[in-house]
Amino acid sequence: MDANGRWQILRLHVEDQVPLAVLARHYGIGLRTLERWHARYRAAGFEGLGPTTRADAGGHHLPTELITLIEGLGLTRPRPSIATIHRTVAKACAGQGWPIPSYAVVWSIISSLDPAMVTLAVEGPASYRDKYELALRRAADRPNAMWQADHTLLDILLVGTNGKPIRPWLTVIIDDCSRAICGYAVFVDAPSSLQTALALRQAIWHKPDPAWPMCGIPDVLYVDHGSDFTSDHLTHTAIDLHLRLIHSAVARPQGRGKIERFFGTVNTELLPDLPGHLTSGRPWPAPALTLADLDAAIGSFIADYNDRPHSELGTSPRAAWIADGWLPRMPDSLEDLDALLLTVAHPRTVRRDGIHFQGLRYVSPTLAGFVGRPVVIRYDPRDITEIRVFDHDDFLCKAVDQVHHGEQVSLKEVQAARNARRRDLRQGINERIAVVADHGGAPAPRPPRPRTSPASKLKVYEEDLP
Incomplete structure (x- = not known):
């Protein structure tokens, strides 16, 4: 019964002078309980009728060493089931003369462990880092100060040149400050430095569409450690274009969250409406689109994405990139750009x-x-x-x-x-x-012996x- 219900009973005694014994018989509540309620009301008023917490609440009447043993078993990798932990604890208690805790007590002790501690112990440092470590988000202070580039395998099947189904890749160049998509490339082969160069070429040079004004050479290109991004081709191109090439930490995608978010938007908003979309747990659909069809669909989607308001910016990426007007750093000619990129x-x-x-x-x-x-x-x-x-x-x-x-x-x-x-x-x-x-x-000649020196990875x- 809550404090309001207790007061509705006590007010008959306090205001109408009904004896507590009569109230106890009428409501089926013990007389001593009503007396305690009345005493708490006189001492603290209405607040005294609220629920009370036991001084030993949350604790366990178990030896400290036994509680530590239960917690240690809950941090074991691979983590055993609660039933297995309870059986192990029961054997240990029998040998030490400790009271055997119930299954519920063992479950409550393990459930009260710090989730960060459990993640670090059971799932490892990588999972702990992704869930609980403080992440520093990069944020450029102006357009073209930093671009991000990355690839993703799209959840869609296309009709290949040989008639067989193929799954395409998408490379995207995004401006970190404005979230504007500056360039992209759709292809069917594995990511390579050439595909990255094609996306960069589109991002840097003037677009035929005046509604897509993003262009120029960025100060920084932020990429991951994929072999295409660490290739000599891209390194030499960055030197020739006078831009800094920065690689994210290995196996740490947090710094590329903005481009990963855009990939998620493509996979959830664009691809489900296209034929050939792949859905988890369902058979592969029959492909209907060609690479050119998908390229046109993604181009239209990017045009709409650049013009719609962004939740964090409060304006569209296109408007944020234009800002108050400025002149981007451009190559001397398209031929010079091709000579470097392609x-x-x-x-x-x-x-x-x-x-x-x-x-x-x-x-x-x-x-x-x-x-x-x-x-x-x-x-x-x-x-x-x-x-x-x-x-x-x-x-x-x-x-x-x-x-x-x-x-x-x-x-x-x-x-x-x-x-x-x-x-x-x-x-x-x-x-x-x-x-x-x-x-x-x-x-028959024996096959050549394997090299003893480790090959380069x-x-x-x-x-x-x-």
Whole structure:
């Protein structure tokens, strides 16, 4: 009974002078209980009729060592069930002569443990860090002071060029201050430095749509430790563009929360309305969209996202990026930007018959005066029939591969052809060795022994290989 109910009974005694004995018989309440209520009312007024807390509430009449034992079992990794802990405690009590606590008491002791302590002990430092450690949120004070770049695998199936279903990737460049989406790229291959460069190219250069004004070179590009973001290509590009490349701490995504939030918005607001959307626990749907269809849908979604009010800013990302008007830092030309972003640099030496690269030979009359000298070549991984040759920072010439002149050959096609040729040769070798073994000849050669020195774990992309 609450304080109000007790007062409604006591007021009959206090105001109407009804004896407590009569009230006890009428309401079925003990006389001593009514007397205690009356005494508490006289001492503290209406507040004295409220519930009281026992002095020993929350405690357990158990030995301190036994309570510590129960808590220690609750912090064991992997954590046993309460029933298992209770059985273990019962055996320990029998050996020490302690009173055996009930299952409920054991459960209450373990439930009262600090959740942060349980997380650190049972789930490990990484889970504790993500749940309980204080996180410092980066916040740029002006547009283009810092951009964030990241990739995500989208929850949707597309129709591939071969008719088979494929799952696409999305790369996004977001301005940290305004939350404006400055550029993006949709693709089907694994993330690479080239896909990052394509998204950066769109983010930096002027857009054809005047409603998408975001552009310029940022002061800082904040990325994770993916191999495309740690590639030589992106590092050299950052140096040439005079921007700082900052990597987040390994396995710590908290600093990239703004871009992760946008990815969540895409997956929850855009993709569920598109055919081919993947839903957890359901069979894969039949794909209906092409990569171009999805690219157009994401472009329209970004245009709407940049113009709608942001909950933290109180205005739209587009308005926050424009602010009071300012001039972004821009490259001299789109050609210069392409030369930095969409080409990969490698050192080479000019030979008497030209420059050799990826099994191809590039020639140009200008190279006649540079035989034996080191140069730097830049190439577009999408078309390696032509390279640009530099003497330090000075442009020398364009050199072409005479065999494939007039064709467009990508680096991926060249490598695929080499791999196919190697497989054909290996198949021929295996067939001949099998015939020798069938006729009692020399046994098949043993496979090469594995390397004893540890291999490098640093992942690089094909365009970074010499």
